[in-house]
Amino acid sequence: MTLQQLTILLPVLGTLLPGIVKQLHGNNLVNGLLAGAVVVASAFGYVLLGGKITGNPSLDVPVIIAAIASLLAGPLKPLDQYLTENWFNVVKPKPTLSGPRVVGNATSSAYSPIPPRASLGKTNPPDYGG
DSSP states (O other): OOHHHHHHHHHHHHHHHHHHHHHHOOOHHHHHHHHHHHHHHHHHHHHHHTTOOOSOHHHHHHHHHHHHHHHHHTTTHHHHHHHHHHGGGSSOOOOOOOSOOOOSSTTSOSSOOOOOOTTTTOOOOOOOOO
16 A cells, blocks of 8 residues: 555545444444554554654654644544544543532531521511601
């Protein structure tokens, strides 16, 4: 396979793979790992076919990371959207507590209750000036 053929196949792969992964109805973790492996493999193939692999990991890893970023921003953008929607939602954040937090049982609150208004329940007759 040449670099030109891979350049033509990557947008097709990026468009088809999210639909295929969604149809699997599997675990989001497994689907995310599968999609991530496809991204890394395609970036490695792109760099390898481009002749940028030197054999020195300290030089090759940044080149592959840059290839991953450029592929996710370009031909594999639909796959990036799938990963953003599903992969990063595997662990749901815990809901935050709203309002005062009760310490101990319900009768011993950390906050003192507000006393009722003195005029609550009392009705004064209207004053007609006399």
